[in-house]
Amino acid sequence: MKRFFIFAVVMALLYSCKKEVKYAVRSEKISCDIKLKTTPIKNQDASSLCWVYAMLATIETEHLMQGDSVNLSPDYVARMYLMEQANQRLLSKKRHAVWGNSADGITTRGMSAMAIDLIQTYGLQHFDAYHRREETNYNVIARKLNQMVMAPKAFSLSSVQGEINEMLDKEINLLPKQVFMFGAIYTPQEFARSVCRADEYVALTSFLHHPFGEQFTLEVPDNYFHNTFLNVPLNTMMEQIERTVRSGHPVCWEGDTSENGFLFNEGIARNDDESMVITPKVRQKAFENHQTTDDHCMAIVGMGHDKQGNKYFLCKNSWGKNNRYGGYMYLSHKYVMYKTIAVYLPKID
Numbered sequence: 001m002k003r004f005f006i007f008a009v010v011m012a013l014l015y016s017c018k019k020e021v022k023y024a025v026r027s028e029k030i031s032c033d034i035k036l037k038t039t040p041i042k043n044q045d046a047s048s049l050c051w052v053y054a055m056l057a058t059i060e061t062e063h064l065m066q067g068d069s070v071n072l073s074p075d076y077v078a079r080m081y082l083m084e085q086a087n088q089r090l091l092s093k094k095r096h097a098v099w100g101n102s103a104d105g106i107t108t109r110g111m112s113a114m115a116i117d118l119i120q121t122y123g124l125q126h127f128d129a130y131h132r133r134e135e136t137n138y139n140v141i142a143r144k145l146n147q148m149v150m151a152p153k154a155f156s157l158s159s160v161q162g163e164i165n166e167m168l169d170k171e172i173n174l175l176p177k178q179v180f181m182f183g184a185i186y187t188p189q190e191f192a193r194s195v196c197r198a199d200e201y202v203a204l205t206s207f208l209h210h211p212f213g214e215q216f217t218l219e220v221p222d223n224y225f226h227n228t229f230l231n232v233p234l235n236t237m238m239e240q241i242e243r244t245v246r247s248g249h250p251v252c253w254e255g256d257t258s259e260n261g262f263l264f265n266e267g268i269a270r271n272d273d274e275s276m277v278i279t280p281k282v283r284q285k286a287f288e289n290h291q292t293t294d295d296h297c298m299a300i301v302g303m304g305h306d307k308q309g310n311k312y313f314l315c316k317n318s319w320g321k322n323n324r325y326g327g328y329m330y331l332s333h334k335y336v337m338y339k340t341i342a343v344y345l346p347k348i349d
Helices: 001-014 048-063 074-092 111-122 138-151 156-172 188-195 233-246 281-290 332-341
Strands: 031-035 180-181 184-186 199-204 215-217 230-231 253-254 297-307 310-316 328-331 338-346
Touching: 001 184, 031 310, 048 074, 048 111, 048 253, 048 297, 048 338, 074 111, 074 138, 074 156, 111 188, 111 338, 138 156, 180 188, 184 188, 199 233, 199 310, 233 253, 233 297, 233 310, 233 332, 233 338, 253 332, 281 332, 297 328, 310 332, 332 338
Parallel strands: 199 230
Antiparallel strands: 031 297, 180 184, 199 338, 215 230, 253 297, 253 338, 297 310, 310 328
């Protein structure tokens, strides 16, 4: 029984960020009021890389709204993340000390703030220059990396790192050394600095177990880099999200998708009980009871309303285009209020 329970917990962690399609009777269509510019919908497939896709989608839309043309590579960031974990373990005598929160060793899970950290360190590639092969499976890659790190065939660190790079070339794709854009050549780091600065986004959350107005390390399993978030009152967070979108800027949203009312095929997410009054105490209880967890990330790129005038946030998802809104999702205002773990907003005047 104990073994079964552990297995069930592990499986829940593995699949919480991946595509989970829930089917329901067709609901009323949401009318779109605002839709910011976006790059084409992408598909994370069976990986847990929604946090990379969502953050890059947010950065892309921010540039598109400013008149720039940019389409970024989630696979480049994913590869750098896998390499960083492998190198940390190879360099550490206690191989699991650095990544002790991960029950399965090397992982593809994370939070969107980590994507910004990775970009600052390793740079970026544009999508056309680096994207995975059709048969790529990041779960298989992570298992192979774990095996290569825990039982290396080579004797020297450089030899093991060389073998890892060869495996990633084979499993994902050959890695370009430079970025070619508009007739110019950049290093990935130079390209990244032109796309996203380290201080360009502010990370907000709203919980009662820390004082408002202070930064704290959010206590969720996927916060492997121990990123801090500014704690603000719930109404402030919601007002900031709406103001940002109405001002023509995207928001990266991180939250829970376990509600029965989160229906990918319908393209709509509502709370199980939309009549419930969402208060800070209600949010806190759901967080402490693990009813609200960091399941998934999307980019908020617009707003809409239903026939009753209820507000919705339009999100660019990363599960492909096969739903009612071509891959986009409408999250009710109350859903965002109840199920948000954190948001990342571009700093605007």
